[in-house]
Amino acid sequence: GAGVSQSPSNKVTEKGKDVELRCDPISGHTALYWYRQSLGQGLEFLIYFQGNSAPDKSGLPSDRFSAERTGGSVSTLTIQRTQQEDSAVYLCASSRGGWEFSNQPQHFGDGTRLSIL
């Protein structure tokens, strides 16, 4: 497809389980971002990938959160030992990377709604 694709769209799991969320960015976009949106709140930055550079992990809330991006395309966000406060919508966005494209908008996927029981 032409847009950012995220899967699953919904995930319900028990506290303590690990979850993996997937993001497939727009073809040709070298920059990929993960954000978290808690109920009724704005978006909170989690992690950023740009090409082959080391990711910017400064937004990850704890060491239970990790992400990888394979082959400069698909990314997986992993949350280990999930807690109830991890319940949120996790949004992925992609854009053309580099400073010369920093005025370009980030294009968002539809998100994964994560519910921790």
Added chain:
Amino acid sequence: AQKITQTQPGMFVQEKEAVTLDCTYDTSDQSYGLFWYKQPSSGEMIFLIYQGSYDEQNATEGRYSLNFQKARKSANLVISASQLGDSAMYFCAMREPRKGAGSYQLTFGKGTKLSVIP
């Protein structure tokens, strides 16, 4: 201090009227960008308009325009001729250069919920 402040949690506007959604920001950088996104109840984030800090003209995109007042650090979104489909959450976001990290993530405000009344 918050980087992006949207002081209106909720707004109502009559259909076909214009509405202004407020956004103020805080940065010490000279080079930055401001974005507005719309999030309908379905959840997707839709890009509306962009204003760069060095842009001399206020940005316009169809019925959307941005009232950019750099000295006051405000970037208010103006929607003209409101339509029922404009009912949604609206988020203001800022992109700042992150020295050394090379990343351009956006910092979002908490949003304004706009309701258009028939």
